[in-house]
Amino acid sequence: MARAKIEEIRRQELTEAAYEILQESGIAGTTLAKVAERAGMSKGIVLHYFRDKDDLLEAVMRLANALLRDEVVRRMRRTKGDRGRVEAIVAANFSPSFFKPEICNAWLSLCAEVPRNREFGRIQRVIHARMRSNLAPPLRTLLPADAAEAAVIGITAMIDGLWLRFGLSLGGLTREQAVAEMDRYLAQLLD
Amino acid sequence: MARAKIEEIRRQELTEAAYEILQESGIAGTTLAKVAERAGMSKGIVLHYFRDKDDLLEAVMRLANALLRDEVVRRMRRTKGDRGRVEAIVAANFSPSFFKPEICNAWLSLCAEVPRNREFGRIQRVIHARMRSNLAPPLRTLLPADAAEAAVIGITAMIDGLWLRFGLSLGGLTREQAVAEMDRYLAQLLD
Amino acid sequence: MARAKIEEIRRQELTEAAYEILQESGIAGTTLAKVAERAGMSKGIVLHYFRDKDDLLEAVMRLANALLRDEVVRRMRRTKGDRGRVEAIVAANFSPSFFKPEICNAWLSLCAEVPRNREFGRIQRVIHARMRSNLAPPLRTLLPADAAEAAVIGITAMIDGLWLRFGLSLGGLTREQAVAEMDRYLAQLLD
Amino acid sequence: MARAKIEEIRRQELTEAAYEILQESGIAGTTLAKVAERAGMSKGIVLHYFRDKDDLLEAVMRLANALLRDEVVRRMRRTKGDRGRVEAIVAANFSPSFFKPEICNAWLSLCAEVPRNREFGRIQRVIHARMRSNLAPPLRTLLPADAAEAAVIGITAMIDGLWLRFGLSLGGLTREQAVAEMDRYLAQLLD
């Protein structure tokens, strides 16, 4: 059990290190050497715990996703009502701990590779499915069936679009503007 | 005169080849060798016409941008009225010749590198500025000042978000759905 | 301990291989591939132990210098008296193990790059400083102050000039002639 | 004749340009493109007038040699007596127009390649032969036969050694010091 645990711990540490490097250096700039160094481990250990570089990046994708998912869950727990649930899900995506240029960019980098990496695609699909399964039920009580379907797509797209823009780090969009824009969109949709 | 143009022709050919390869292979997979081969030229010629790989990718970004810009211009010319202008701009972004998974993904790949490439950032800024200068005037006649400002951000974000999703090539979103979603958003905004 | 040393061992082996190749092929002809092959190692390893080609060549310069320095030290230890010290230093520069056409030429090749390589310059400066600090004290007891100063420059120049000529490998100068010439010069200077 | 002349003119211009580039960039840094640009000509023309890069560098070696030779001749003409001839030859080698760090270094760069370039060797041999044929006769009248022979080697070596040192551009030796050193050596030899 201790044995199983150390493996889990190392994988976790390496994944976090890789996530950091990815945010700083992009996918091409994320080398195993940098990741190992950031994790304070030896170069060789990375591929002891991960099949290959892609395997590590998949773990990063899952980690990034898990962090966001936890934030969503946390916020949904504190909320009541269908409208509140929708708002909580959305708010999680713009919480100061996630809606950062580096994180948005890291996410972008991973998404860009999806068409060329089967596993990335699988993970991405899971993420979308969860988004849908979170959003659809409350939306269906707030809107007609087809409007609810459309709203799932629309909300997701608006979030992604604002993330993309924020991830460019061009300074043309502040977090406040993004949040305001999102609120406006939700208001149009639900009011 | 023909002589002066051969440089332009070769650059164009190489840029187009690079654009194709980028769509297929992503940024990391876009090697000079592949580009040269696709263009039917020798490996050495690429760096005869481009300073380095980044220089070539910048040309690709400008090309992709120019193609979209031309489509926007074409559609705006055929249109009258402020509402029509906005719709034309938006429609250009979803015209069948651009709104393709590979193109959306290529665009994503380039955007992901913006924070680490000064020139990419500059080009991206130009693109956003043009988007704004196209959208803002008609929107200002259709909406109150602050709503118009917000609409510029919102429309752009919705387009980007739908492009991002489409670029994942996961089959979860059809062009028709994207267009419908966009229409719905515009209707909410302008009606 | 052995582990800590393997880096030192490999660097040493590679530096020696590079020194050999430099003697045969000159600076431009000294490619990392040739060096690796000569050392019986893989191509990739060279830049595992050296930052880049210049880093390797700097190590070569230090090696060549160290070998000569050791020879100087060895000969000075066996000697007594100021005149003897001077002669020992000079003799070291013409000992059969150093005063070889290939070595003189390798040295020439490195010197030729000094103006374009900051670190080469630094090393060269150290070499000259040591030459001065070895020669000056005994010369000062044998000659008036200003003559001693001049003698340092003169002896060094005569050595360098004979090395240069010998390094041309044109057969116009034998080791014996060089030694005789040097002796004659010293005799003029000190007798 | 005009035809023969334009070839000669172009070769001359290119050789001079190459000499300049060699002084700035060393042998490896001397590319045909740089030479052509410096000469204000097209890249292709260089190999129209020279067989290959080595052929061009040989021309540079001959040019550098010719310039020095002319200076020697000029100074010898103005001089009388054997001692004066020797001094004139030596002085030419330290005239302000030749005894420059860049020129000394360029010379060094060429010498360093002599063992690997048959033609360089041939030229170098000619240079030494001329040096000898200039120096030997006056020295033979000033010194005993074997001392004269030795003096030819010694003077040449001292010149070369001072050139080498000056070519390092390390600032440790001024022209004045070099000239003084040379004078001292000649005085020892001839007085």
Next chain:
DNA sequence: AATGAATGAGAATTCATTCAT
């Protein structure tokens, strides 16, 4: 479990050189 030595594939990049015009 962990290290880091070693490999080799492959990338960008540089250039001499050839060739068509």
Next chain:
DNA sequence: AATGAATGAATTCTCATTCAT
């Protein structure tokens, strides 16, 4: 005579990956 387009070989350098310890 002159241009500069085009080629391809060679080189440096980077990394993922393997392996022995």
